[in-house]
Amino acid sequence: MPQQKSEHIPRATIQRLAVYVQVLENLQREGTEVISSEPLAKACNVNASQIRKDLAYFGEFGVRGVGYYVKNLIASITSALGVDREWRTVLVGVGNLGKALLNHKEFRLRGFNIVGAFDCDPFKIGEEVSGLEVVCTKRLREMIGDNGAEIGIITTPPERAQRAANHLVEAGINGILNFAPSRITVPDHVNVEYVDFFHHLYALSFNITHPNTK
Amino acid sequence: MPQQKSEHIPRATIQRLAVYVQVLENLQREGTEVISSEPLAKACNVNASQIRKDLAYFGEFGVRGVGYYVKNLIASITSALGVDREWRTVLVGVGNLGKALLNHKEFRLRGFNIVGAFDCDPFKIGEEVSGLEVVCTKRLREMIGDNGAEIGIITTPPERAQRAANHLVEAGINGILNFAPSRITVPDHVNVEYVDFFHHLYALSFNITHPNTK
DNA sequence: CCAAATTTGTGAAATAATTCTCATAAGTTA
DNA sequence: TAACTTATGAGAATTATTTCACAAATTTGG
Structure with missing residues (x-):
């Protein structure tokens, strides 16, 4: 409507x-x-x-x-x-932040279901986090073929963010939420949003330092 | 310079x-x-x-x-x-997210030192998290008088964010990083930044739903 | 049932931010 | 040292966003 x-x-x-x-x-x-x-x-x-x-x-x-x-x-x-529906998402990078997000109930509550967890570290592959088995990042395409996810969440270290993005794009994702502190390059049809609260701390720092410019 | x-x-x-x-x-x-x-x-x-x-x-x-x-x-x-110096910060709301942030090494690395942890839950007060003893939120003013913090981080549930903000403002803080999913009202001289990655997911949702409007 | 009081929705005006263009300065090569 | 190349910095032009102001729609009270 x-x-x-x-x-x-x-x-x-x-x-x-x-x-x-x-x-x-x-x-x-x-x-x-x-x-x-x-x-x-x-x-x-x-x-x-x-x-x-x-x-x-x-x-x-x-x-x-x-x-x-x-x-x-x-x-x-x-x-x-467009948030009056379910969005299926996958997460790449099962470190501290990745695990925290996987365990965060709010995602499902808000309709953003995490249906896959990926990592390239052999020690993490096979591990179970919040009911999901961690799968090798190389298998993203095949898995997304199965689960039909449309949004990817990147929680890798900065130097691996671009590779994660490449895998996601190749797998047909068209939106990426990037928590890694680095910029990524993707084709035009893919949307990227960046989350970095240090940027907000920087803004606070600036505004406190220059109260006049507000 | x-x-x-x-x-x-x-x-x-x-x-x-x-x-x-x-x-x-x-x-x-x-x-x-x-x-x-x-x-x-x-x-x-x-x-x-x-x-x-x-x-x-x-x-x-x-x-x-x-x-x-x-x-x-x-x-x-x-x-x-203004981030070429140390900024002392305090955190209010020692739940899951609060604890995760307290344990996050990057803060110190980036010059944003968390020097105080506060909560109003009696069960949490006295607990030690990442080398800090959790203190009752009512003691914010007295503690900030001692540690000279300038930035407050709010990680309470939404319904307690405004009260946390009030305590922080009263204690003389002039910048707030609010992770709680609610807006807060503060005096003009206090700067607020909001962090909510669902807002970014909403933006992705919109952009994927309306690819033409990009 | 009409007049007064609200409050939306929208075109026009004002402001703000971005992009273009080019003169100017610095470095490099012969 | 002079000609050539490169890339900044800044004003002008453009584009985008926000705010204003008011007509239209709705409710309320007499």
Whole structure:
């Protein structure tokens, strides 16, 4: 139902939509059923017309004179983002972080099922982590043929991230979440998102060091 | 030495500077000593003049006809970001994620020392994690008076994040890294950065679902 | 049932960020 | 040392994003 009307949607809009969902879910947990763009904006730390414009890319979800029904709006946004379904994912790099993610229940809860764990270390292959047997990274293609995963999660050391990405791309994945602290190069049709909280610490460091530039 | 010349610096520039450092460090590890903006841009997936403009906010670091000396440029950028020093941090919320971060060696390596661990759960108080004794969150102010931390890391459940933030602000912290999946409200002088990799998974989901809008 | 009060959705205006272009400086070679 | 090559730095042009302002839609109260 929420079909986007217009051509190009700013990346920043997508990031904010994720924030809106987060805040709306917390509001819902606290019992709020209806909210207008003004207080929602305050909670999200953005401008109210920003919210309305962001939503307008996908349709009309509000009621004039009333606001937005929280439950409805969550459904509309998650549908717009495509997260109202199950996404099958595989993880490459079963180190400390990889294991922590494999054991993280939230993934399944949010619809991102980890259905495969891969590593190139012979000592790790065969090990069982969170109900999954660790498989050699070279077998990615064959395994994905079976389990139909679409998203790959990279948790290798930086120097092995590009190789992991190559294997994932070859196996037909079209989205990569890269936790390794290095940039990877992939074909145009593959989407990459980087997670590195040191980047955020750097931003804090800068902002604290230069309070005037805020 | 790298003193920023101009008034306002885009947030996006700061984020990119962190990426440049990451890529430059990997280049350095591989033995590259000099690089020009063009190949650096390719490795960072940005435009070359973007890099030159970003750097220009802070000074002139390149040599015309040559490029940038990798080691030098890393030093210049880290200095501009203020990460060429030690930052003392405290962590609030000693759950799974909190413990994982406390045990993460990279923090110290990158100059972000975790010097205090706090939790409001009586069962956790007194426990030792990675050489730190877990202290009651109410004692944040007194402890920060002693250890002089400037950055707080929140790893509580979402419903306790705001309270943790309040305690941190009261204790005089001026930067917060929030891993809890909820937005927090703080005074203007306090900087907040949010880390939530589900937001990135949402972005992947959207981009895979709407390949045309890329 | 109408008038007042809300609050959305949207085009226009204002701001901000990115990319282009080129003069200038540094290095290299003969 | 002069001509040639390379690549930076900075202003101009372009493109993108955010904010404003208001008409249209809806509810509420008398």
